[in-house]
Amino acid sequence: MVKWSDFERAAIQDIFSKISYDAVGRAALSRCLIVYPWTQRYFGSFGNLYNAAAITTNPKVAAHGKVIMAGLEKAVKNMDDIKTTYKDLSVLHSEKLQVDPDNFNLLGDCLTIVVAGQMGAAFTPEVQGAFQKFLAVVVASLRKQYY
Amino acid sequence: MLSKKEKKLIKEIWERLTPVAEDIGSDALLRMFASYPGTKTYFSHLDISPGSAHLCSHGKKIVLAIAEGAKDISQLTVTLAPLQTLHAYQLRIDPTNFKLLSHCMLVTLACYLGSEFTPVAHAAMDKFLSAFAAVLSEKYR
Numbered sequence: 001m002v003k004w005s006d007f008e009r010a011a012i013q014d015i016f017s018k019i020s021y022d023a024v025g026r027a028a029l030s031r032c033l034i035v036y037p038w039t040q041r042y043f044g045s046f047g048n049l050y051n052a053a054a055i056t057t058n059p060k061v062a063a064h065g066k067v068i069m070a071g072l073e074k075a076v077k078n079m080d081d082i083k084t085t086y087k088d089l090s091v092l093h094s095e096k097l098q099v100d101p102d103n104f105n106l107l108g109d110c111l112t113i114v115v116a117g118q119m120g121a122a123f124t125p126e127v128q129g130a131f132q133k134f135l136a137v138v139v140a141s142l143r144k145q146y147y
Numbered sequence: 148m149l150s151k152k153e154k155k156l157i158k159e160i161w162e163r164l165t166p167v168a169e170d171i172g173s174d175a176l177l178r179m180f181a182s183y184p185g186t187k188t189y190f191s192h193l194d195i196s197p198g199s200a201h202l203c204s205h206g207k208k209i210v211l212a213i214a215e216g217a218k219d220i221s222q223l224t225v226t227l228a229p230l231q232t233l234h235a236y237q238l239r240i241d242p243t244n245f246k247l248l249s250h251c252m253l254v255t256l257a258c259y260l261g262s263e264f265t266p267v268a269h270a271a272m273d274k275f276l277s278a279f280a281a282v283l284s285e286k287y288r
Contacts (some may be wrong), residue, residue, distance in 0.1 A: 028267075034266040035273055052267050066282075109250055112175055112268065116257040125174070126252075129181035 002137050004079060008130040015115060015131060016076045024114055025065025029054045031110040039103055068107075075138050083141045090145035102141045109133040153219045153271035160256075160268065161214040168214070171255055172206020173197075173262045184188035184242055209248075216279055235286035241251070242287065245280035252276060 001023050004012075034052045043049065046060040051055075071089060079084040095101045108128060112131060116123045149157070164171050177197055180187050216226050224231075234240060253272060257264045260270040264272075 012207045031266045035270040052265075052270075054287075055258060056266065112250075112256045113264075117261055117264055120261060121256050123254075125177040125181040126176050128254060132182040142238055 003082065003084070007134060009079065011127045011130040012076060012079070013071070013135050015119070015127070016073065019118060021069040021073070021117060022066060024111070024118065025067075025069035026056075026062040027065070027114045028107065028111040029065040029068060031060075031114060032107045033061065035110060036103075036106045039106060042097065042099055042103075050107055073137065075134070076142075079134075082137050083144060084139070086141040087145060090142050093142055094146040101146060103137070104139040104142055108132075108139060111135070114130070149164070149220060149271065149274055151246045156268060156271050157216050157220065157275045159261075160211075160272070161217040161276075164210065164259075165214050168210035169203045169207040171252075171259065172208070172210040173202045174258075175248065175255040176202060176206050176208070178210070179248050180255055182251065183202070183244075185248045185282070189240055189244070190197075213276075213279065217275065220275065220278070223278060227279070227282050231283060231286045234283055242280065242284040243256060245283060249273070249276035249280060 017141040030052075033043070033049060033055050041047050043060075043064075046058060046064075048058060049061075074085055075082045093101075112128065112135065115131065116128070119127075178188075178194065180195060187195065193199075193205065195202050195205075212227075212230060216223050219226065236283065253269065253276070258267075259267075
């Protein structure tokens with residue numbers, strides 16, 4: 001079981017209470033599709049992803065960004081057992097969606113950068129450390145059911 | 148692959164950051180130490196606490212080297228030749244760590260540049276730092 005310090009717990013709850021799920025979800029997913037274009041392979045049904053402008057204004061990208069944030073919120077609300085909380089999501093990603101789990105880190109990095117851009121100096125190295133630990137647990141839990 | 152536009156953008160950004168090289172560099176290093184504690188093992192001979200002289204001078208060194216590389220990206224192998232030797236034979240930092248510092252550098256840029264660090268700028272910068280790291284590790288073996 002993952003141990004969270006008081007600081008880490010507070011930092012993560014604080015971030016998620018402050019960010020706009022709509023804006024951050026869309027921005028993070030857009031960045032992932034722009035910065036790492038091979039991730040577009042999983043979104044063939046999303047229509048126009050031809051350039052940065054098309055991706056940032058694509059309504060399906062925005063909608064899916066929201067879905068991702070809702071998933072992350074589940075982890076924030078169950079920080080002491082993300083592994084169990086994510087069991088079905090892990091099965092979904094491995095068996096139905098067949099996403100290479102290395103992509104989770106790419107999206108996580110983009111999410112970190114979007115949150116950093118929004119929070120500015122408030123996203124201190126220590127806060128970043130807590131956030132990245134949280135993402136590492138999320139990614140590990142999502143990988144768990146792959147075989 | 149970096150386009151002409153991207154090379155220009157990268158050059159401009161690092162030109163602007165050169166006067167604050169110490170702040171940018173030390174911030175990126177602190178972020179790396181906080182998120183990836185294993186990286187601290189390379190600095191046991193320095194004082195890397197926030198605001199320390201070692202941290203500031205080291206951060207400055209790194210940013211100035213990156214800025215120098217950004218001035219003419221097509222010449223990276225020439226510009227970085229002495230640093231290639233240093234990293235391969237003396238420092239021997241495992242190259243996976245270059246990715247970690249690059250990521251933290253991007254986070255520093257996001258905090259510092261805010262909305263100006265657009266997805267396009269982010270993509271260009273990520274590609275540049277990857278290329279920089281690849282050239283840096285060329286002499287390892």
